[in-house]
Amino acid sequence: xxxxxxxxxxxxxxxxxxxxxxxxxxxxxxxxxxxxxxxxxxxxxxxxxxxxxxxxxxxxxxxxxxxxxxxxxxxxxxxxxxxxxxxxxxxxxxxxxxxxxxxxxxxxxxxxxxxxxxxxxxxxxxxxxxx
Amino acid sequence: xxxxxxxxxxxxxxxxxxxxxxxxxxxxxxxxxxxxxxxxxxxxxxxxxxxxxxxxxxxxxxxxxxxxxxxxxxxxxxxxxxxxxxxxxxxx
Numbered sequence: 001x002x003x004x005x006x007x008x009x010x011x012x013x014x015x016x017x018x019x020x021x022x023x024x025x026x027x028x029x030x031x032x033x034x035x036x037x038x039x040x041x042x043x044x045x046x047x048x049x050x051x052x053x054x055x056x057x058x059x060x061x062x063x064x065x066x067x068x069x070x071x072x073x074x075x076x077x078x079x080x081x082x083x084x085x086x087x088x089x090x091x092x093x094x095x096x097x098x099x100x101x102x103x104x105x106x107x108x109x110x111x112x113x114x115x116x117x118x119x120x121x122x123x124x125x126x127x128x129x130x131x
Numbered sequence: 132x133x134x135x136x137x138x139x140x141x142x143x144x145x146x147x148x149x150x151x152x153x154x155x156x157x158x159x160x161x162x163x164x165x166x167x168x169x170x171x172x173x174x175x176x177x178x179x180x181x182x183x184x185x186x187x188x189x190x191x192x193x194x195x196x197x198x199x200x201x202x203x204x205x206x207x208x209x210x211x212x213x214x215x216x217x218x219x220x221x222x223x
Contacts, residue, residue, distance in 0.1 A: 085223070106223055111220070114220055
């Protein structure tokens, strides 16, 4: 499951989906909105292209780290401090592959996926990572 | 010919999410950007430096494929092409 959505997600459900008889390790990454003096955050995506990129990142990670499954959900829209932003759940036969695969996917997602965020605080708002 | 322009993040706030622009046949990606800059002063200031060079943080796609701003700005557009304009990504 690769999804870009305004809706919140259930990490428990994603873990249930990742369970397989041949997987002995499931690693999850959950990214949430951190209070850096902000009130909320607005996330935006070039959805069709971002979904294709996430599928490509997932496929590459599956093959490189021998993952049994990869599920990624990234939210868009207005999010408040503490809200879920992104979840990555991977399963593998062993923990080393699962940890490395999950770490690889979040780093690739942050570097490549066409998703942007604007931090909104009491003193104003700004897009993260550029002018 | 009609070319669709999609803009994201800070460029969406300047250009709007999506617009169709009527370009002369044979126009290039560079022509499109200059056309946008001529009609939108905020875009010109955001996308081009004082010497008229495209700023590094302006990223582009044509029909969902990345455009190298050093090589591909002279690529000709065709009717129905979709060009996306956006800043560096910051997901996760």
